[in-house]
Amino acid sequence: MPHLAPLLRVARRLTFDNTAAEDLVQETMLLAWRGFHQFQPGTNARAWLFRILFNAFYGEGRRSRKASGTLPGSAVVEGFTCQEIGEILNIPIGTVMSRLSRARQELRKTLAPLAKEAYR
Amino acid sequence: MTDDELDQRVRASILAEELDTARLEHSIRERIRRPRVARWALATAASIALVIAGGLAYRAFFQPTPLICVAAARDHNYEIVNGAPREWLSDPAAILSLVAQQGVPSTAIAALATIGYRLEGGRLCSLNKQIFLHLTYSKDDLELSVYLRPGGPQSPVDRAVHEASVGTEDLAYFQTDRLTAVFVAEHSPAEALAFARAADRVL
Numbered sequence: 001m002p003h004l005a006p007l008l009r010v011a012r013r014l015t016f017d018n019t020a021a022e023d024l025v026q027e028t029m030l031l032a033w034r035g036f037h038q039f040q041p042g043t044n045a046r047a048w049l050f051r052i053l054f055n056a057f058y059g060e061g062r063r064s065r066k067a068s069g070t071l072p073g074s075a076v077v078e079g080f081t082c083q084e085i086g087e088i089l090n091i092p093i094g095t096v097m098s099r100l101s102r103a104r105q106e107l108r109k110t111l112a113p114l115a116k117e118a119y120r
Numbered sequence: 121m122t123d124d125e126l127d128q129r130v131r132a133s134i135l136a137e138e139l140d141t142a143r144l145e146h147s148i149r150e151r152i153r154r155p156r157v158a159r160w161a162l163a164t165a166a167s168i169a170l171v172i173a174g175g176l177a178y179r180a181f182f183q184p185t186p187l188i189c190v191a192a193a194r195d196h197n198y199e200i201v202n203g204a205p206r207e208w209l210s211d212p213a214a215i216l217s218l219v220a221q222q223g224v225p226s227t228a229i230a231a232l233a234t235i236g237y238r239l240e241g242g243r244l245c246s247l248n249k250q251i252f253l254h255l256t257y258s259k260d261d262l263e264l265s266v267y268l269r270p271g272g273p274q275s276p277v278d279r280a281v282h283e284a285s286v287g288t289e290d291l292a293y294f295q296t297d298r299l300t301a302v303f304v305a306e307h308s309p310a311e312a313l314a315f316a317r318a319a320d321r322v323l
Contacts (some may be wrong), residue, residue, distance in 0.1 A: 001148065004141045009134060022144050029148045077131045104126055 003046050006078040013074040016059050028053040050088045123191040159197040185284040191247040193286035208241035215242035222253045223270040231322035267302040281316045292316030
């Protein structure tokens with residue numbers, strides 16, 4: 001089954017819980033199976049699956065999309081381009097880039113004390 | 121550290137995580153294979169079950185008194201308890217003739233007389249726009265009314281003797297494939313029921 005591992009990795013970053021992540025991926029694949037007729041052949045299947053995953057996670061209005069600032073980072077790990085991330089999250093490419101930049105800054109800030117510790 | 125270097129390190133760290141995708145894939149395939157019952161079908165089935173259960177509960181606990189019983193109770197109260205002036209046939213032969221005219225088996229009248237109740241009078245009356253043969257019987261100090269009409273219900277016959285109470289009148293009734301019979305006595309549920317049960321055995 002293609003793209004299962006990347007979906008599970010991103011689901012873990014979203015849910016911070018292994019079981020919830022597996023449930024989310026199961027739901028994603030079932031939604032994809034049932035809605036396969038909506039997929040247009042020749043388009044990006046991986047991006048389509050991730051869009052379903054994010055929509056399933058943010059569905060029913062239980063979670064705020066404002067919290068999706070860290071998501072571009074996860075998507076970069078999976079090798080998506082900024083344009084693909086923008087299409088998946090339905091946000092402008094500029095927003096993707098600014099969020100990525102912010103995520104990297106935060107990561108550097110978090111890792112800095114650890115790096116100092118390591119070089120002592 | 122450049123952005124690319126940072127991305128590569130993060131990527132390497134995340135990709136090093138162990139993932140059990142085989143088990144997850146198995147679960148997904150199982151769920152896809154499972155036949156999917158549409159939500160609307162489940163909701164419809166649940167609604168039908170609820171309506172049936174409600175209907176059964178209503179019949180079990182709030183079985184409405186048949187309109188014919190309500191009319192019989194009022195008639196008995198008006199004509200027997202309050203003694204409304206009516207012309208009654210009291211001659212047994214005349215009553216039997218009336219019974220025969222109405223298509224009620226005359227053996228029914230003879231059978232009722234054998235179980236301890238004395239025939240006092242008879243006349244025709246209208247209950248709920250249907251003509252009934254109204255017979256009055258006595259036993260000790262008690263006066264009872266029996267309303268008879270040939271012909272039973274259209275639906276399959278429920279031979280049970282049912283009880284009802286309307287105001288001060290107590291009733292018992294049953295239906296056979298040949299006869300509808302309603303028994304009324306004032307403040308005497310036991311007598312009404314006993315008379316109906318005795319009659320049910322001989323009619």
